[in-house]
Amino acid sequence: NNMTNHMIKTLKVIYSGQKGARLYYEVLIQDANKPKCCEKWETKLNTDINWNTSFKKIQKIREIKLKWFQIRLVQRILATNVVLAHMGVEKDVTCSFCGKERDAIEHIFWRCEHVKRFWEQLQTVVNNACANGLFVNLNESIVLFGHDCSFKSDDTFDLIILLAKFFIYKCKVKKNIPQFHLFRNYLKTAFEAYKYIAIINMSYDKFTKEWQFYKTLMES
Ligand SMILES: [Zn+2]
Structure with missing residues (x-):
């Protein structure tokens, strides 16, 4: 009941199953009452952000729960203590x-x-034990929006960053400090669920390839 028109339009795009970052971008630019999230972020972080890439990354998220989480993060409508107060x-x-x-979100x-x-x-384990060919030097833009101009990622690493953010948010709600060893268990549970989905979708080979470099992350 408390949703703005803008949020309803965003949800419609998510559930439509249509592809293309443009859809999200259009929702943002069409609405006269759109949140000024993009400008706000750029002011907060004092940098330009490639929003097209940010929305492309959102479009690629398969799980609705994670997609909605990232949209709320980008639109600055996640329930922080400031908002709750x-x-x-x-x-x-x-x-x-x-x-x-x-x-604050950042x-x-x-x-x-x-x-x-x-x-x-997380960065240490990825750089020392995951032979993914990436040199990971995380920064605020990569963590918040999944990219920055100097970092070339892969889809599985993008998903791991997203799951890590979601884990941090769950810890925040429970008022627990995020512990990396607990994240490893959380990631393993998610991995098992994705594996099961891959098996029933007959795409297990593709799944194995996608995760081949990241199994070390789940071993605590
Ligand atoms: Zn703090």
Whole structure:
């Protein structure tokens, strides 16, 4: 009931199953009351962001739950403590992890010291033990939007980053500091679910190829 027209249009695009980043872009530019999320992000991060690539990445997300999560993140409508305090649900506007800084999206997913440690651990394992041919040097843009101009990724790594963000968000809701070893278990559960889907869709070979470099991430 609380959804704006803009959110309803976005949901319609997600559920339509149609392909193309343009659909998302058009939803953003058509609506006179569109959120100023793109401008806001660029001001917040003090950088230009390639929105076309950001929306292309969203379009490629297969799971509705993860797609809707990333759309809320990009549109800055995720329920942070600041938003919850505004709604009267939460009193404290500080970060659920460090308790020091304001609970902004960029803080939860990148700037918080606890989250930074999490990403460093992920990056170390990927660079040392995943022979994916990528040299991963994570930054705010890669973590938030799945890309930056200097980093060439692959679809599985994009999915891992997205799952890691979703895991961080789940930790935030439960007010638990994200632990990398717990993420490994979470990733393994997701991997098993994707494997099952691949088997019933007769695409197990493709699935094995896609995940071949990332199995180490699931071994704690
Ligand atoms: Zn924090």
